[in-house]
Amino acid sequence: MSKLFLSLVLPALAAALPALGGEYAVLRNGFRIHAERHEAAGSNVRLYTKDGVTEMPAAAVVAFETEEYTAPAAPPAPPKVAAPVPVRDPQTLVRDAALRSGLPPSLVESVARVESALRPEAVSPKGALGVMQLMPATARALDADPRDTAQNIDAGTRLLRELLIKYDGDVVKALSAYNAGAGAVDRYHGMPPYPETQDYVDKVIRTYVRAGAK
Secondary structure, eight states, X not given: OOHHXXXXXXXXHHHHSOOOSSEEEEETTSOEEEESEEEEETTEXXXXXXXXXXXXXXXXXXXXXXXXXXXXXXXXXXXXXXXXXXXXXXXXXXXXXXXXXXXXXXXXXXXXXXXXXXXXXXXXXXXXXXXXXXXXXXXXXXXXXXXXXXXXXXXXXXXXXXXXXXXXXXXXXXXXXXXXXXXXXXXXXXXXXXXXXHHHHHHHHHHHHHTXXX
8 A cells, every 4th residue: 555545545534434433543643543443464554444444564654543423412392382271152152151150051152152153253333242242241250351251141040040030940041131230120020112122032042953953
């Protein structure tokens, strides 16, 4: 192997080899070659690199230096991501609220469908909000945020229950009061003569009957 070969090729190999641990062969011309290990072969020395075996005169090597290998730092652990909170659909929230209040789920769902078609973003011309169409003052009285769908549904369901208790289970009076207010029902001793309220009660009852009155 010529000195010209050693001076031109070996430095390129040394530069190209990554430092993966092992040793360095220090040559007389000052170049260093990284190898995993070496062994004597007569008057030559074999350097075992990751790409194969390089053989050269032993006289060309003046020393072998053990490489101080530093393991790469472990990559940082990925940040923990909180599991998403499952969002329950309004229909499920309505049924859950009805069961908590001891009311037929289909009745509460019928009210919700007629009020808002189960749309949390619904806002009436008068300012009623959410699935159960609560007025802000009514929601405050029930200690609920009407813009929070779960609170809106729970409060509306509790209000319907209170009205059914107030009117001894009279569904027509309770639904009339939900729509027009208990004051109007008490003043007229039943469903008030308001076309809007009469249409509302009729729609809720028909929706409830179609649902099987469960």
